[in-house]
Amino acid sequence: MPTTTKDLLRLATIGSVDDGKSTLIGRLLVDTRQLFDDQLDAVVAASEKRGVGDLDLSFVTDGLRAEREQGITIDVAYRYASTPKRKFIIADCPGHVQYTRNMATGASTADLALVVLDVKHGLKEQTRRHLCIAALLGVHSVIVCVNKMDGVNWSQSAFQSVVDEIETLSRELNFEEVKIIPVSALYGDNVVDASTNSPWYVGPTVLAALETSNAGTWTKTRHGARLPIQWVLRQEGGGRTYAGMVNGDSFFVGDTVTLLPANVETTIKAISFGGVGRIEANVGLSIDLDLADETDAGRGDLLAATPLPAVTKDIIATICWFGEKPLEIGQRLRLKHTTKVTPVRVTDVTGVVDIETLRIDESSSLATNEIGLANLQTADWLVVDDYRVNRVTGSFVLIDEVTNATVAAGMVGRASFF
Amino acid sequence: MTPTPLRPPQTADYLDLLESHAIFILREVAAECERPVLLFSGGKDSAVLLNLAMKAFTPQQLPFPVLHIDTGQNFPEVLEYRDALTTKLGVKLLVAKVQDTIDQGKVVDPGPMGSRNRLQTVTLLNAINENGFDAAFGGARRDEDKARAKERILSFRDGFGQWDPRQQRPELWQLYQGKVNPGEHLRAFPLSDWTELDIWQYIERERMELPSIYFAHERDVVLRDSMWLAVGPFVQPREGETVERRVVRFRTVGDANCTGAVDSPASTLAQIVAEVATANVSERGATRADDRFSETAMEDRKREGYF
Ligand SMILES: Nc1nc2c(ncn2[C@@H]2O[C@H](COP(=O)(O)OP(=O)(O)OP(=O)(O)O)[C@@H](O)[C@H]2O)c(=O)[nH]1
Ligand SMILES: [Mg+2]
Numbered sequence: 001m002p003t004t005t006k007d008l009l010r011l012a013t014i015g016s017v018d019d020g021k022s023t024l025i026g027r028l029l030v031d032t033r034q035l036f037d038d039q040l041d042a043v044v045a046a047s048e049k050r051g052v053g054d055l056d057l058s059f060v061t062d063g064l065r066a067e068r069e070q071g072i073t074i075d076v077a078y079r080y081a082s083t084p085k086r087k088f089i090i091a092d093c094p095g096h097v098q099y100t101r102n103m104a105t106g107a108s109t110a111d112l113a114l115v116v117l118d119v120k121h122g123l124k125e126q127t128r129r130h131l132c133i134a135a136l137l138g139v140h141s142v143i144v145c146v147n148k149m150d151g152v153n154w155s156q157s158a159f160q161s162v163v164d165e166i167e168t169l170s171r172e173l174n175f176e177e178v179k180i181i182p183v184s185a186l187y188g189d190n191v192v193d194a195s196t197n198s199p200w201y202v203g204p205t206v207l208a209a210l211e212t213s214n215a216g217t218w219t220k221t222r223h224g225a226r227l228p229i230q231w232v233l234r235q236e237g238g239g240r241t242y243a244g245m246v247n248g249d250s251f252f253v254g255d256t257v258t259l260l261p262a263n264v265e266t267t268i269k270a271i272s273f274g275g276v277g278r279i280e281a282n283v284g285l286s287i288d289l290d291l292a293d294e295t296d297a298g299r300g301d302l303l304a305a306t307p308l309p310a311v312t313k314d315i316i317a318t319i320c321w322f323g324e325k326p327l328e329i330g331q332r333l334r335l336k337h338t339t340k341v342t343p344v345r346v347t348d349v350t351g352v353v354d355i356e357t358l359r360i361d362e363s364s365s366l367a368t369n370e371i372g373l374a375n376l377q378t379a380d381w382l383v384v385d386d387y388r389v390n391r392v393t394g395s396f397v398l399i400d401e402v403t404n405a406t407v408a409a410g411m412v413g414r415a416s417f418f
Numbered sequence: 419m420t421p422t423p424l425r426p427p428q429t430a431d432y433l434d435l436l437e438s439h440a441i442f443i444l445r446e447v448a449a450e451c452e453r454p455v456l457l458f459s460g461g462k463d464s465a466v467l468l469n470l471a472m473k474a475f476t477p478q479q480l481p482f483p484v485l486h487i488d489t490g491q492n493f494p495e496v497l498e499y500r501d502a503l504t505t506k507l508g509v510k511l512l513v514a515k516v517q518d519t520i521d522q523g524k525v526v527d528p529g530p531m532g533s534r535n536r537l538q539t540v541t542l543l544n545a546i547n548e549n550g551f552d553a554a555f556g557g558a559r560r561d562e563d564k565a566r567a568k569e570r571i572l573s574f575r576d577g578f579g580q581w582d583p584r585q586q587r588p589e590l591w592q593l594y595q596g597k598v599n600p601g602e603h604l605r606a607f608p609l610s611d612w613t614e615l616d617i618w619q620y621i622e623r624e625r626m627e628l629p630s631i632y633f634a635h636e637r638d639v640v641l642r643d644s645m646w647l648a649v650g651p652f653v654q655p656r657e658g659e660t661v662e663r664r665v666v667r668f669r670t671v672g673d674a675n676c677t678g679a680v681d682s683p684a685s686t687l688a689q690i691v692a693e694v695a696t697a698n699v700s701e702r703g704a705t706r707a708d709d710r711f712s713e714t715a716m717e718d719r720k721r722e723g724y725f
Contacts, residue, residue, distance in 0.1 A: 008432060038703030046713050063564025064583050065714045075586055077567045078560045080613045087432065089611060101588040105570075108590040230445040236477050243474075245442045245592075274437075274473040286438035286445070286474070299449055322588055336595050339449070397593045404597040409590045 006082065009216040010089045012110035014103060014134055016126035017095035019118040020147040022073055024185035025092045026057025028206065031192035034081045035060065057185070061092040074099060076106040085211040097126055100133070100369040101322035104409050107134050108395075112215035114206070115144040116185070119158050120151060123165045129355045131173060132371065136318055136415050138391050141177040141215035142170065145206060150184040154197040172358055173417055179209045223389040225249040225257075225305040227281075228338035229297055233288055241272070242297055243288040244339065247392035248385075249305065251281040251289065257303045259295050261311045261381040266293040300340035302383040302393070309385045309393055313378050314347075315412055318387070321366040323400065323407035327374070328365045333407070335378060337396035342380040344398070349374045358417055373414060387411035433620050440467075440608035441474040443571060443594060444555065447606045448475075450596040451553035454482040454606075455512070455546075457725065458504075460496040461671035462628055463557030463609055465503070466617055469626055470608060471555070472507060483510040485554070487542050489534040490517045491652045491673040499629040514545035533676050539724045543579040546603055553596060553604040556725050561613045562702055565717035571610045577601040579723030605725075614669075614701050615694050622687040631668045634685040638663055645678025645705065669694075670705045678705040 013021035026043075029035055035043075039060075047056040050068060061077035062068055073094035081088040091106030107113065113134040117127050134142070144166050152158040159182045170178045181190055182198050183206060189195030192207045204212065230244040251257070255268045270290040271281045281287040289303065302309070321327045327346060335344040351360035352372040366372045387394030398408035447454055456471055458464045471480055484504060504511040516534050519541045520527045528534060546554060560567045570589045575581060587595075596604050609617070621628065639646040640659040646666055647653045652675040655661050666679035667690075684690045697704075712718070 006432065008435070036700035036703060037698045038700055042703075042713070049713070061564075061567070063567055064717060066584065068713075074584055075568050077564070078611070079567065080561050080611070102586070105588045105590060109592070230442070231449060231475075233475070234478055243445060245438060273434075274441075275476045284435050284438055286441040334597075336593050339446070341450075341595075391591065395591050395593065397588075397590050397595060399595055399597065404595075404599065406588045406590070406595060409588070 006087045007216065008087045008089065009112060009210060009213065010091070010110050011112040011114050011210065012091040012093050012103075012106040012134075013114045013116060014093055014107060014127075014130035015095055015116040016118075016121070016124045016130075017072060019095060019116045019121070019127070020185040021095060021114075021116045022058035022061045022092055024114070024116055024145060024147065024183070024191065024206070025079065025090060026060035027185050027188050027191045029060055029079060029081060030057065031188055032081065032083060032207065034079075072096060075102045083207070083211060088210065095126060095130075097129070097369060100129070103130060104133055104137070104320055104322070107137050107139060108409065110134075110137075110139055112141040112143065112210070112213055113139045114210075115142055116147050117144065117162070118148050119146045119162055119182075120148065122162050123169060125355055128169065129369075131169060132353065132355060132358065133320060135173040135175065135417065136320070136371065136411060138387065140175060141213050142175050142179075143206060143209045143213070144178065144180045145183045145185070146180060147183050147185050149182045149189065149198070150187055154182070156200045159201075177214055179203065181206055181209065223248055223385065224307045224309070225251045225255070226309065226385075226390065226393050227251065227289060227303040228340075228393070229299055229301045229303065230339050232298055239290065241288040241290045242303065243286065245286045246281045246283050248283065248390050250283065251305065253279045255305055257291075257305055258308055259297050260302045260304055260309065260383040262295070262297070262301065263311070264293075264295055266291045266295060268292070300338075300380075302338065304383070309383050311381055311383050313381060315376050315378070315382065315384060316414060317374055317376060317396075318371065318411045318413065318415055319366060319374050319398075320369075320371050320409040321407070322368065322409070324368060326365040326367050327408065332401065334399040334401055335376070335396050335410075336399060337382050337384065338393060340380065340382065342378045342382070344376050344378045347375045347377045376410075384412045386413040388413060388416070433616065433623060436612055436616055437470060437473075437620070439592075439611065440470045442592065443606060443608040444471050444474040446594045447553050447555065447572070447596050447604070448481050451604065453549070453551050454553040454555065455485045455549065455551045456480075456482055456555040457542075457557070458484045458486050458500065458511075459557070459671065460486070460492075460500040460629060461557070462617055462621060462632060463559065465626060465628060466612075466620055467555060467557040467609060468503070468507070468509070469624060480507075480509045483512050485512045485514060485545060487538050487545070488513050488515045489538055489673050490515060491534055491675055493629070493631055493648075493671065493674050495629045495631050496671055499627075503627070512545070512549070514541050516541045519544060533673065535673055535676055536719060536724075539579075539719065539722050542725070543723050546579070551603060552598055553606055555606045555608065557609050558607050558725060559612050559614070559617070560610050563716040565714065565720055569607065569610075569720070571607050572596055573605040573607065574598065575603050575605060575723060579603070581720045581723070583717070583721070615691070618687065618691045618694050622691055629671060631671065632690070634665050634667045634683050636663055637666050637679065639666060639679060646680070647678055648674060650674055668705065669701050680704050
């Protein structure tokens with residue numbers, strides 16, 4: 001009988017256009033028999049119809065007409081896989097620089113980045129950009145697939161020269177877990193089955209590395225339980241409970257919590273999940289809390305256990321800018337942070353990241369797909385943690401006031417590698 | 419900053435996490451949008467969606483109505499289920515009929531045996547327009563189809579109801595932002611990350627009721643396009659087709675004339691979970707004629723504003 005408690009890993013493919021990300025995911029899914037017969041038949045039929053061979057593995061995830069016509073991924077595809085060891089949510093991201101916003105979308109919820117690069121080209125600027133964004137987003141584990149090894153006759157020295165480059169960059173970006181694997185996504189070497197073409201490689205296959213990665217298990221940096229209030233539930237008989245999704249750490253009945261920004265202390269009287277009481281509210285659960293004291297808490301407020309987050313209207317943030325026009329000093333936008341939306345003004349842009357050197361260059365604006373540092377001033381109080389200790393209370397998006405488009409991913413604080 | 423000591427790792431149940439994520443989305447959209455609506459077909463996915471919506475707002479009433487797009491080609495068991503469930507839960511049910519859209523001359527009647535699948539889009543968009551809905555919850559899952567696999571959880575629709583897969587809004591973390599201008603709307607898919615197996619395991623865990631046609635029963639069927647179609651008012655045997663009586667069940671619920679039954683002895687939820695866990699053919703592949711027209715049938719329908 002299938003179980004529902006298998007450990008989950010969320011991963012995103014990253015890397016430059018055409019280096020083989022979609023082919024690799026197609027290979028992984030086909031070789032682990034995750035595709036239904038009719039889905040595989042459809043990929044075969046589409047490959048024949050478009051004259052791209054018997055089986056174009058990238059068609060497993062490249063499902064849009066334009067993607068198949070152009071042979072490129074435009075937006076993230078989500079696929080779900082399950083092996084006896086683990087459950088996976090896979091985001092196959094586009095490599096093209098024009099779609100960096102979509103890559104960030106896929107990587108923002110990932111625990112692990114599956115990096116794909118072409119052994120002949122090594123670390124291209126776009127691969128560096130993706131790795132930099134993944135590191136900023138708090139992805140600590142990377143599996144780097146040095147792909148298209150079939151194209152260099154499985155030369156160990158070709159592999160090794162790329163390995164050195166990757167190791168240098170990984171150190172700079174402070175990744176905690178790095179595995180580098182020579183593969184051919186096209187032919188399936190070292191993806192699910194170990195290859196006989198690389199007797200000099202003794203490490204795991206891609207699948208084995210995914211199944212055994214530490215990513216996705218509980219992090220070391222739990223830093224205080226938080227509940228951004230989403231909705232106030234009126235209880236029968238007049239009481240109110242506060243509903244939202246727990247992050248940071250668990251809450252327990254009896255815990256002292258502080259309502260912010262009001263700064264009012266109270267205790268948790270009861271916890272319920274879908275109307276059923278419990279004593280612990282775990283991270284990731286949508287629960288509601290009953291508090292010992294009357295408060296006027298509402299949507300956009302936050303309940304926190306110690307150590308408490310900061311209450312502020314001024315934030316120093318790392319920004320990935322996706323807007324078509326540049327981000328400039330003085331610009332007005334809307335900001336969404338947890339369950340709060342507030343007007344915001346850019347008070348300063350203090351630098352832009354040079355992707356090649358990872359240094360901050362001086363700049364007073366950010367162009368499309370640039371990463372930089374900015375100071376923002378919000379109209380309303382925000383209750384924030386540094387992104388490095390909490391991905392929920394440390395993150396926000398910027399929204400264009402006219403089109404309502406999401407134009408930036410923002411992280412509170414400054415990454416350590418700048 | 420000293421990290422707090424770790425409590426022993428806990429295996430959160432995967433279904434609890436999926437459920438929580440869906441409830442989170444339901445609450446975000448209900449809080450940020452002016453007039454949401456929940457699309458309810460009577461199928462298993464929309465049943466799960468409605469169950470989650472009830473949980474998200476209990477003990478309050480559902481802060482939005484439920485809308486059924488009625489093609490007029492339903493299985494009667496599904497309509498009975500729809501009415502019984504919405505009455506029991508005390509939710510407000512709206513019904514928009516494809517027949518009305520036909521009578522208004524907005525679309526051409528395909529005839530009693532013809533498919534009304536594609537016409538639903540017009541009825542749906544009209545209903546969204548007329549009621550001023552700015553968000554519609556749907557039970558679509560990303561594992562169903564390759565175009566759905568590409569869609570955001572909050573999916574933007576322009577003033578014509580169209581989906582533009584090349585211009586989707588970035589969707590970072592779980593910061594779902596649902597702001598739209600007048601005339602535009604959102605589709606919200608709280609079940610995006612659920613698979614068919616997750617749905618059945620959840621239904622089993624929650625002991626949910628479903629239309630009887632999901633469970634094995636005897637039925638008169640004809641083989642058409644390598645699918646068993648139920649013989650009834652919308653499907654009559656054509657020349658060369660023979661009617662057979664077989665033990666079947668439905669894996670999806672759509673229009674009676676384009677939803678195929680599968681041979682199955684599974685008559686309990688546990689048996690269905692076991693069957694789904696070992697299936698070789700996908701849910702839509704096994705049962706939906708509407709996806710077989712072309713390589714990108716779902717993408718094309720979605721672009722027009724389909725569910
Ligand atoms: N020789 C060889 N070719 C490969 C290999 N993997 C992928 N390719 C080819 O490289 C091309 C690009 O592959 P994709 O999988 O579409 O690349 P991608 O990284 O997903 O590209 P984007 O998503 O557009 O960024 C295709 O023609 C593949 O067949 C490999 O291991 N060996
Ligand atoms: Mg690709």
